[in-house]
Amino acid sequence: MRTLTNRIFVCCAAAVIGVAFMTASAVTSGAYAAWEPNKPVEFVIMAGKGGGADKMARLMQSIVEKHKMSPMPLLPVNKPGGSGAEALVHLNGKKGADADHTIMVTLNSFYTTPLRQPGLGVDSLTFAPIARMAEDTFLLWVHKESGITDVDGFVAAAKAKGNNWIMAGTGKASEDNLLTDFLNAAYGLNIKYVPYKGGGTVAKQLAGQHANSTVNNPSEAEGFYKAGTVVALAAFTDKRLPAFPEAPTFKELGKDFEYYMQRSVVGAPKMSAEALAYYQGLFKAVFESAEWQKYRTDKSLRGDLISGDAMKAYWQENNERHRQMLIKMGAIKG
Amino acid sequence: MEILSHLAGGFLVVFDPLNLGLVILGVTVGLFIGAMPGLGSVNGVAILLPMTFLVPPTSAMIFLAAIYYGAMYGGAISSIMLGIPGASTAVATTFDGRPLALKGQADKALIVAAGASFIGGTISIALFTGFAPLLAHVALDFGDPEIFALMLLAFATFVGLSGDDVPKTIFSICIGLVFSAVGLDIMSGEPRLIFMDISGFMHGINFLVLAIGVYGIGEMLWTIEISRGETQMSKATITLPGILAHLLGTLKLWKSWTIGSLLGFFVGILPAAGATPGSLMAYGITKMTAKDPRAFGKGEAAGVAAPESANNAASTGSMLPMLTLGIPGSPTTAILLGGMVIWGLIPGPMLFVEQTEFVWGLIASLYAANLFAFLINIGFVPAFLWMLKMPFTILAPTIFVLSLIGGYAPDENMHDVWLMLIFGVGAYLLRKLDYPMAPAVLAIVLGPIAEPKMRQSLLISGGDITIFFTRPIAGPITVIAIALLLLPLIQLIWRTIRKPA
Known part of the structure; x- marks a missing residue:
């Protein structure tokens, strides 16, 4: 009986180890x-x-x-x-x-x-x-139902809401936080920054309208952008991004700022x-x-x-x- | 009708010989990965992701989803047979599955686990098929206060009406919450409670380390003490009529698998939650609503059916936000999502429109994976039962070694192994003092979700706690949770009035 049990154990272990090895077996080539x-x-x-x-x-x-x-x-x-x-x-x-x-x-x-x-x-x-x-790269995003279509509209709406305008971002003192600080300083805003765990969660906060804006990477907001749920207002880049031709850069809008x-x-x-x-x-x-x-x-x-x-x-x-x-x-x- | 024709198209994709073969291979591999302590669906899917570049994306996804499903079934096996949670999602299964095995009813526990998993999987896939786009909307409506309220409800189910000693339950929850606070705090960006500046604490305490310490090491020490080394493990035998009888018995546990399936599915679709909280909540609520909550934790079949139906339902549920919103509902779906991106598919609202063959092929494959996982699992039951015939003098060291591997596997860090041993000894001592350990495990799972959600909510409301009461979804949940938390107190007052001195 004991040998049988052992055999089962060995089989289980072999199956797992085998799987691990299959993935690990890259063949040598290239010099x-x-x-x-x-x-x-x-x-x-x-x-x-x-x-x-x-x-x-x-x-x-x-x-x-x-x-x-x-x-x-x-x-x-x-x-x-x-x-x-x-x-x-x-x-x-x-x-x-x-x-x-x-x-x-x-x-x-x-x-x-x-x-x-x-x-x-x-x-x-x-x-x-x-x-x-x-x-x-980073862009500034708002929900379609906010009716905001450009940075001027964003600034006006954020000013009106004051400290109740919520920017969702990834962690304290992260890239998103630095960009929010830039927006606050450059446009005289008082946006409230709420940190979340990752870019995907941040995108969802905006899609569900739990936040008013985000500064997601294109890959994070892409799905909702293609579905028309979110709008890209401006890019923190030196040139417009080919995938988002409608979004001007902050440089075009007169702010000398880019961030990657x-x-x-x-x-x-x-x-x-x-x-x-x-x-x-x-x-x-x-x-x-x-x-x-x-x-x-x-x-x-x-x-x-x-x-x-x-x-x-x-x-x-x-x-x-x-x-x-x-x-x-x-x-x-x- | 449109759904049915899509689904029929999906089944055509699955019945392609390559895909069907991948489903069967996937669930078998998943079953064993899930059954290995410490290795769960996350590891299985992550290890095998690169292999999927050999086949078309739809087949690759079907394969990975089958592993995911198989691992959900497999997790129950070591929870029941060895008392070590096979995967994080199977922690709640140890609560009653292990006592059942010790009572000589391992066959019953295994079959109830498989039966409940099948039912949970089936119900959730049917819900998924019928209502995916609608439910995606519900997932979006759940903001921070809603998720916090739900977490509060989960804690409440473990305190109110639990049948355990209430102060000791609360103590156990608090210990778990303190452990869950260790590591980087995302709200302030600062590390917290880094004991002696040991860098291993920076990534926080992985709850599997606690769970394996408590249930693997702690339980083993306990068993050695009470039996003084003479334990002969249960002598469960298995016959075909026995299997059928236990499967029929599973159907009679309809209350627990209904709760498990619906709750698991729902918690699964909420981003941030996933199958582990889902199964723990299902266990708590089933226990709370049972006629005799005191029987739980001592070998109650309903306590196996609830978490097992819930973790399978949740694994289907967590695919929903992944596919419709591009947000993973669990760590495993996060890796699947990465795979989809690599294959050039863009998860999100447009996927259902642009990639119908992929989406419906995947949905149909879930039906197939669920069925095959069930059949293969039942087929292996006699083999698993042989394990228990080992004398305890061999089984105990085996459990010890598997626990060490299980503690090391998730993060590949020796720090975790030492920590697990310390937790094991601590849990053994607390057990001697009659403290329930399940609430601590619950707290370390839910704490990291609940705490940031509470602080995000309060940040949004400017520190005003009425945000948890005034919102249409969060409000009622919070009120129910608080009522449950106060229930033991109300009962105490009630009894004092009824029994005048």
Whole structure:
């Protein structure tokens, strides 16, 4: 009897392990550089399952797998804790071979979280610059039934409601919060900012008219926009977005302001130069794949591929910009 | 009629040999993933997502939905057989499923679980088929105050009329709420209650860690103590007439599976909730409305039927906001949603119009997945029962090892494993002092939903608590919840008056 039970256990275990292996068996091909990963690569996602960053990381993973770009699989691991604090600390502590086998998908919390929490001992500028894969864009959205069709109408309505005008956004001191502060300052408004867990939930608050406006990314509001439930009033970009030709930019409206969210892949600060060169080559191939280019167009992403020193310079500039924005907000001291 | 013709078209898609094969493969794989402690539908769907690029999107979705369904069935198995929740959605199934197995009625528990899952799945898919667009609208109408009111109602069902010691129940809820507050607070953007600055607390306390600690480790210690190592597990046997008798018995539990199916489906369609709160609420309400609430927790079949029908109903329900609004109703649907985006489908209000073959193929596949999951599950029951024939000296270490794996699997973090062991010992001690642990588990599931919803509501109203009473949906729910919370007090006063000193 005991052997039978054991057999059942072995079968159950084998089924599960078998399934795991099937997915993990990426076949070797392609030669980028002398260095190649010799164990599975931990692909840390600085956000929870199902969010924008998560979807994008899994798309990258599937592109690598589909075209057999890497001899070892990328294993996505979500570390959403503390607005990315957990993920940053995790990468910061990697040494030796581990540092060469850990990469991370990151957003603008890459700047804001270490700035707001100096106790973490993390300096964003020390991370290994693998590739900036795109920049996500932001638009100002209202519900169709509000009758608002342009920014002037928005300003008038928000002024009339004062502190009862509700902007739903993703988390305190997040990108959405910074954009709300910009609107308040630029137009003399007193909008109330209510934080929610993710961009999808924020979109739903507007669709259900529980909030008056949002500053969603195009991918988050897209479904409701296509159904005609929400209206795009203006874009926080330098040029009009092809998918939303009716929405002017804030620059056209006389406010010199643009804001983007980086969608980047970084390595642990202690990653070796050889490994860095390998991942730079790998993600260049991902960037150039037809799938990634289609995703960029479909989701109104912008920005070319940058890596290495250019990416470091980009970080320096944006880190300083976020420091100033957080000081203005009162979230950190000057 | 239009719906029927769409559905018929959907069945044509499902009966394609490739798709039908994927349904059967999916539910079988799902069944085993669900049965492994710690691994649930989230892990199953996430692990197998990349595999689906080999087949067309509709087939891929059918496969993943079948895994999702299979895992819902499978979760009950380790909850009942080992007392370790097989998946977060099956935590409520341990409450009565485990005691039933200890009483030698594991066969009954397994079959009631499968039968109730099938009924819950069927009712919810029928509701989905008939009313998807309408219900999507209801989901949108639920704002922050409404969801908070619903969460309050869930807590109330565990306190009012629970039959347990009320102060101890409240204490248990409070412990759970404190644990649920650990981690990043999205409202202020600040980390809270990070004990000793240990970075593992930053992602909060995963409630599966608590649940496995309590039910896996804690229960095992308890069993070792009361039996002094001599426990011989129940000797359940299984025969075909026995299976049929238990299935007929399941039908007689109509009250619990009706509550479970409807409540599970409804909670499932609300974004932010999902199958775990749905099954816990169904358990609470079934217990509350039962003739003898005291029998619950000691091996009551109705206590298995309610959460199992609810978690299957909720898994169908949570597909609704995913497809119609593009908002996931549960962590698993969040990953499915990611998959849809990768396949180039845009979930949202236009999906039903633009992608009829995909949508109706998926709906029809849910009917098929539900049926196959039920049949395969029943077919495996004798195999699962063999597990129980192991002597306890082998079973106990097995439970211990599986608990460790279960604690590690969700986030792959050793921190969680240590925490789980501490919770296990703590739960054992609290159990000795006769504290109910289910309310703590409920609190750590519902706390992270309820707390931000309350603060968002108050932020919107400018700190005015009447927002919970004046809104047409939130108002009545809040009032009922408060009445239930006060019920033990009213009963106490009533008894004192009736029994003059």
